[in-house]
Amino acid sequence: MRRYIVLFIFYFIIYLLLSGGTYFTDVFFAAVVAAIASALTAKLLVRNEEKLELRRLYYLLKYFFRYMLVDEIRAHIDVARRVLTGEIRPGIVAVPYYVGSDYAKTLIANSITNTPGTVVVGIDDREKLMYVHWIDVKALDPSTCRMYISRVFEEYAMKIFE
Amino acid sequence: MIRMLGEIIQQIVFGIGVCLVTIGAVFDLLAALGLVRFPCFYVRMHAATIGVIGGAVVPLIGVSLISLVSDQLGPYRFMFAGISFFTALLIMITAPVGTHILANAAHKLDLSPKEPIIVDKMGEDKR
Structure with missing residues (x-):
């Protein structure tokens, strides 16, 4: 009901x-x-x-504001600088994820793609990996990549949808 | 006194809205520059993302703030504000899906040269 x-x-x-x-x-x-x-x-x-609780709605709103005010601004300034200077080190890295539900996966992938500098190219459901095209490859091994790219998004996705 | 306070708040909200629209124009210019300057399809996609969030969502939120305090619009100002804000949210949800599908198709069919590229984990894992 x-x-x-x-x-x-x-x-x-x-x-x-x-x-x-x-x-x-x-x-x-x-x-x-x-x-x-x-x-x-x-x-x-x-x-x-x-799962329809007010607590999850509160986390969703908090995530929206945090995402727009912190992550987006940081990424926009970074990529805008790269447009002007032209220094890029692009590559496709593998990022593991640990959530199960489809909504959480969609939220994480959308958040990664919506941040300039990272685009999800493919997703492997069996190995639980997302392949992310990254404009400035800082690390190669999956767990360090996860630290840089999707750790915050995944924490909030767990709180909202799991 | 209360009327004066209301006018001050109106002016502040109007100023924030104009700032957001100006930021959107700047990011649109940078996105266009990036589309020209970046070397290959995948890197150009990052410039296109700037055009989506910084160049479409942010100015739409600005437009919704501006129309919310524009008295000359009458009762229609809520309609303008609601439509702009909701369109911004819809763009945020749907635009990355298009980007994702484009990138996936280009990578699967090998339609565009990937160079310059440092590492391609997806191509390695597929083999």
Whole structure:
């Protein structure tokens, strides 16, 4: 039951954001659309509804702000400097990951790709490795690469989705 | 007194929004420069990432802040703010998927020269 309510609130907010609704008709149609959409998609999107907690939402918001304000700014300045000076040491390295769920994997891969300087090229589910194209190869062995690239993302992904 | 405070807050939010849009313009310029200057497809992808986050998401958040405090828009300002902010979030979620697929396809089919490259763990492991 909880997943229907959570998704209903989520879709309701999205509809109101997109329509900018301040009238009664907007709110009414938002409720109708959100009810239908949540009834259709709840079982597909949320498998285990025990995991829908406020604590995880708090970590997600904290992660969003930390990601935008710390990691992104650092990476942007670094790559912008490389654009102007032209000093690059590119290479594809292997980075291990230890999470199980699909959402967590997607969050880690998206975070790595969204940071300038690292792009996920491939993913190996059996060996639990991500192949990352790195603009400045600082290390070759997997655990040191993980320290540089994805340790912070993985800690937060564990807290949010595991 | 309260009205004056409100106007000051409006001005501050407006200033932050204009700053974010200016930062976005600078990063777009740098991304375009990088696309020209970098040597191969994979390295150019990093420049394209600058254009996505620094050049699209950040200025969209700035636009949403600006429209939130623009009184002349009337009740539509919430619509503008909501659409810009939500579009920024959507770009953040969907853009890396496109980058990932492009890189994966180029590497699998060996469509572009990889040099300069120091190490290629993915090519070594496949063999």
